[in-house]
Amino acid sequence: MHITHLSLTNFRNYGRLELNLSPGPTLLVGDNAQGKTNLLEAVYYMATTRSPHVASDDQLINWEADRLEQPVIVGRIVIQVQTGDGLKQLEMRLIRERRNGQATFRREALVNRRKVRLMDLLGELRVVLFLPEDVGLVTGSPAERRRYIDITLCQVNRTYCRTLSTYNKLLEQRNALLRQLAEQGTSAENGHDVLSVYSEQLIDAATTIFMHRTRFMRDMARGVQRVHYEKLTGGRETLRLRYLPRLQHGQSGSTRPDDSEMMQFANWMEAQGNDRNTITDRFRQALTHAVAHDLLRGSTSVGPHRDDWQFWVNGRNLSSYGSRGQQRSAVLALKLAEIDYVTTTTNDTPILLLDDVMAELDGDRRSLLVDYLASIRQSLITTTDHALFPESFQRQAKQLTVRSGRIEELSDPE
Ligand SMILES: Nc1ncnc2c1ncn2[C@@H]1O[C@H](COP(=O)(O)OP(=O)(O)O)[C@@H](O)[C@H]1O
Ligand SMILES: [Mg+2]
Incomplete structure (x- = not known):
């Protein structure tokens, strides 16, 4: 499976985002605190209905929009995913309502524009997420x-x-x-x-x-x-x-x-x-x-x-x-095994979400991970520095820049 389009409304530091995605690796490059992790979080959230960070779900709604104190604020993730059974549209709504000074929060899930139980989203989009904190x-x-x-x-x-x-x-x-x-x-x-x-x-x-x-x-x-x-x-x-x-x-x-x-x-x-x-x-x-x-x-x-x-x-x-290095290796092995597990179990590669992990790995481990990327249909990879990736990889990856909740195509480095 692969994502063809991601759209975000009032999600974290994204007011509004429309992003086309293609199969293969996409490199999201940007300084700290620009929204790289938030973007991966949105995809992960759709796949699992959970945030990788344990904070409560209502924190996902854009603060600025929320501060306006309108009667209803909706944070929204919409993902078009190409699967073996055709194109599907998945949607998650994070809804804050204010009535008589009382604020409530709830979530709604939709598949192809029809409301479903949250649990029914599971399996529609499968991801493997790898974060530095996974150690x-x-x-x-x-x-x-x-x-x-x-x-x-x-x-x-x-x-x-x-x-x-x-x-x-x-x-x-x-x-x-x-x-x-x-x-x-x-x-x-x-x-x-x-x-x-x-x-x-x-x-x-x-x-x-x-x-x-x-x-x-x-x-x-x-x-x-x-x-x-x-x-x-x-x-x-x-x-x-x-x-x-x-x-x-x-x-x-x-x-x-x-x-x-x-x-x-x-x-x-x-x-x-x-x-x-x-x-x-x-x-x-x-x-x-x-x-x-x-x-x-x-x-x-x-x-x-x-x-x-x-x-x-x-x-x-x-x-x-274990040493810190051994612990990191074990977690890398776990994540690669997880990709293999999902692939064999479902007959399809999961979408790989790599958040800033290259900087943590030494050369050999980096090349192992880059080798793995070649066998995966789609991967979204964030980094502050694209030089951490081999040039051959950079040429084949689509590169985007992330700046203050906006995403632009990176002009050719040459
Ligand atoms: N609910 C929210 N509304 C608006 N901004 C948010 C929200 N949650 C986090 N942020 C902001 O998002 C930024 C962090 O984005 P993140 O994706 O973690 O950055 P990075 O590019 O370093 O991965 C921070 O500036 C943080 O204040
Ligand atoms: Mg980050």
Whole structure:
């Protein structure tokens, strides 16, 4: 797939933008704070319905337009995408309404001018985004790493995404009930029946999520190892990616399993393959086992919402032992493996969004990335300095300049 046209209204620092795009690489060149990242963010947002930055969605509306305090302000992204099934128009509206001194914010999604649920946008446009901050996937919190799995998987798998949303709702309901039961004590017998109904539904959704994540992480681990071993370190280092499912409490009674216990769960889960019933049974046991504790805390302590995944280089955990350089390499391997994963799963290359990452990479890694670009149908690449790219690449890329929320074709460098 590739984008043929992008139009923005009141999105970040873009008041109004109409931009034609073509297949192949497009280089967006500009100084800092001109709107390069914002442009990639718009494309990413359409593909995933999420901002890569965790700030709230209403921040995406252009501040100046918002400051006018009109009754309705609409930020808008419209993308025309050429797919195997023809040309599609995707639209996302960010709507702020003010009535009687009350401001509300909502979003609307449209495909070919018809309103759809936000979730229905997923899969219409598939992207892989690579940001300098992605090194935070190695060093950051488990929540960031779960978010990475969820966003990546949701773009290629609607069942996963739907189940995840069901799971999150059930989890909220279950937690609310746990708190209620804790307050009412044992008098609420009926409540315990309701709890087991919620629990069964939760177990079912959890099993689906565990299984999808296991398969995804297994495929990604293979890709990561291949890229890293063969292409990045010339066979010197092995990089392992492990999915760490939060299947149960730690053995010692602590809710947080230690590293070796997490590894045991990981091995166990990998060995189950497609055996749904076994996973269901084990998780049911864990949930039952945890119920006394969960009643005290008023929340659910085991399940996919506590999962994690991590890298190991030559047998050592990369987050605690790796150098910054190794961590960057691992993330590059992850991103390249992600491109391969999306391509094999969907039979189509995703649109690659590279935000200022060249400056962070050394020469070999830069050329590896540039080689990859040749195999991708469309890529949007931002940089402050086009000299970071080989001349042959610059000749073949379309070059645009970004200045204060405006985009112009760069005149020929010669
Ligand atoms: N909602 C918004 N409305 C208007 N301007 C915004 C909004 N959000 C961010 N900006 C501005 O966008 C600029 C940053 O754009 P960005 O795309 O990150 O720049 P860069 O070209 O360095 O990647 C900053 O000047 C910031 O103040
Ligand atoms: Mg930027």
